Every structure is written in structure tokens, then in C-alpha cells.
Amino acid sequence: QKEVEQDPGPLSVPEGAIVSLNCTYSNSAFQYFMWYRQYSRKGPELLMYTYSSGNKEDGRFTAQVDKSSKYISLFIRDSQPSDSATYLCAMSEYQGAQKLVFGQGTRLTINP
Amino acid sequence: GAVVSQHPSWVICKSGTSVKIECRSLDFQATTMFWYRQFPKQSLMLMATSNEGSKATYEQGVEKDKFLINHASLTLSTLTVTSAHPEDSSFYICSATPLRGPAAYNEQFFGPGTRLTVL
Numbered sequence: 089q090k091e092v093e094q095d096p097g098p099l100s101v102p103e104g105a106i107v108s109l110n111c112t113y114s115n116s117a118f119q120y121f122m123w124y125r126q127y128s129r130k131g132p133e134l135l136m137y138t139y140s141s142g143n144k145e146d147g148r149f150t151a152q153v154d155k156s157s158k159y160i161s162l163f164i165r166d167s168q169p170s171d172s173a174t175y176l177c178a179m180s181e182y183q184g185a186q187k188l189v190f191g192q193g194t195r196l197t198i199n200p
Numbered sequence: 201g202a203v204v205s206q207h208p209s210w211v212i213c214k215s216g217t218s219v220k221i222e223c224r225s226l227d228f229q230a231t232t233m234f235w236y237r238q239f240p241k242q243s244l245m246l247m248a249t250s251n252e253g254s255k256a257t258y259e260q261g262v263e264k265d266k267f268l269i270n271h272a273s274l275t276l277s278t279l280t281v282t283s284a285h286p287e288d289s290s291f292y293i294c295s296a297t298p299l300r301g302p303a304a305y306n307e308q309f310f311g312p313g314t315r316l317t318v319l
Contacts, residue, residue, distance in 0.1 A: 092243070094243075096241060124310075129209075129312065129313070129315075130312050130313070131204070131206075131293050131295070131310030131311050131312045131313055132244070132293075132310045133310065134307060134308075137307070176243065176244070183306070186232075186249075187246065187249075188234075188244075188246065188308065189246075190243040190244040190245075191243055192241070192242060192243045193243060
């Protein structure tokens with residue numbers, strides 16, 4: 089079993105839709121949770137960073153962490169074609185961006 | 201700010217040759233640099249962590265004699281794939297954590313990656 093599981097998609101939705109992306113994990117020691125966006129042939133860029141359980145909102149993006157279920161989510165409201173990318177969840181036991189364990193990534197396409 | 205570059209962006213080499221990939225933090229000094237490998241449709245896998253002036257720490261299963269890492273300065277790390285074989289073909293991505301500023305020690309900034317194809 090992989091430490092972090094993420095549905096690779098692809099996921100295709102119409103512009104304006106709410107997108108839900110999810111990851112599950114097996115290591116209960118993970119405390120730091122991140123979502124990255126990766127455009128084709130580019131390195132990942134950090135979207136959201138959350139510590140422990142709870143919600144965090146930043147503009148159209150909301151990250152949720154449920155440590156009891158070992159489940160994290162990223163919601164994108166009012167999705168735009170420019171949101172089309174691969175979204176990777178990542179998590180770590182350690183503060184300070186050490187030893188990140190990534191999910192497989194979900195390829196998302198927003199259709200105009 | 202917080203830009204990381206990699207060179208080359210893609211490379212094709214013959215089996216048995218060595219390939220060097222550079223990772224540079226362009227506008228910040230990095231306390232730590234990380235090297236990842238990403239196979240098609242798979243997640244990024246951490247290969248090694250390196251700090252300037254000290255030996256890299258390799259993840260389990262990564263051959264340190266095959267993947268040589270040199271962290272020469274606070275802005276440059278190199279990964280050399282020695283005696284490359286077709287199974288080493290992959291997307292290699294580096295990242296760097298800033299030494300100073302609001303993201304210091306807390307965030308990894310990723311380079312654009314290097315696609316290696318070994319024939």
C-alpha cells in the first residue's frame with residue numbers, strides 16, 4: 089500500500105464548477121499537509137499549506153484535513169480554464185518542508 | 201522571487217555515459233536542496249536531501265554511488281547520474297528551501313525539472 093493515495097484522474101469539468109480533489113494516507117504521523125499545482129513541463133508550486141486537522145481558505149481554494157479519517161481535500165470554487173493542471177497532495181511528519189511524501193497527482197481540465 | 205532553475209531542461213544520452221544536472225536558486229540562498237525523481241504518471245519520489253558543504257542524505261533504495269550529489273554553494277547543487285541506463289530515464293526535479301525570509305526553512309521551491317532519456 090502506498091503511503092499516499094491520490095486518484096490520478098483525469099478529471100474534466102466545465103468552467104465555473106466546484107472541483108473536489110482528495111488524498112488518503114496511511115501514516116498517522118503526518119502533521120503537515122500541502123497541495124501543489126504543476127503545469128506541464130514545470131515544477132510544482134505550492135498552493136495551500138495546512139498543519140493538523142481543520143480547514144484553510146485562500147481565495148477560491150479551500151483545503152480540508154481530517155486526520156481521524158486520514159483524508160485531505162482541496163476544493164476549487166468557480167473553476168477557471170487557467171486552473172487546468174496536475175494537482176499533487178504532499179505531506180510530512182516534519183515541520184520545515186522536510187521529507188515530503190507526494191501523491192500521484194490528479195490531472196484536472198477545466199473546459200470553457 | 202524564490203526562483204529555482206535547472207539545467208539542462210532535457211538531455212538525451214547513450215547508455216553507460218554520465219549526465220550532470222544543475223539546480224540553482226536564482227534569487228535566494230538555500231539552506232537545503234532536495235532531488236526528486238518522477239516517472240510518468242507517478243508521484244515525485246524524494247531521492248536525496250543535501251546541505252551546502254556536507255554529504256547528501258539518500259533515501260532508502262537510492263544508490264549514492266550512482267546518483268552523485270554535490271552541493272557546492274548556497275545557490276548550487278548538482279546531480280550526476282553515473283553510468284546511466286535506460287531505466288534511469290525519468291523527470292528529475294530539484295527544490296530548495298530558503299535560508300532567510302518568510303518562507304525560510306518552511307517551504308520548498310521547485311525547479312522546472314530535467315527530462316533525462318537514456319538510449
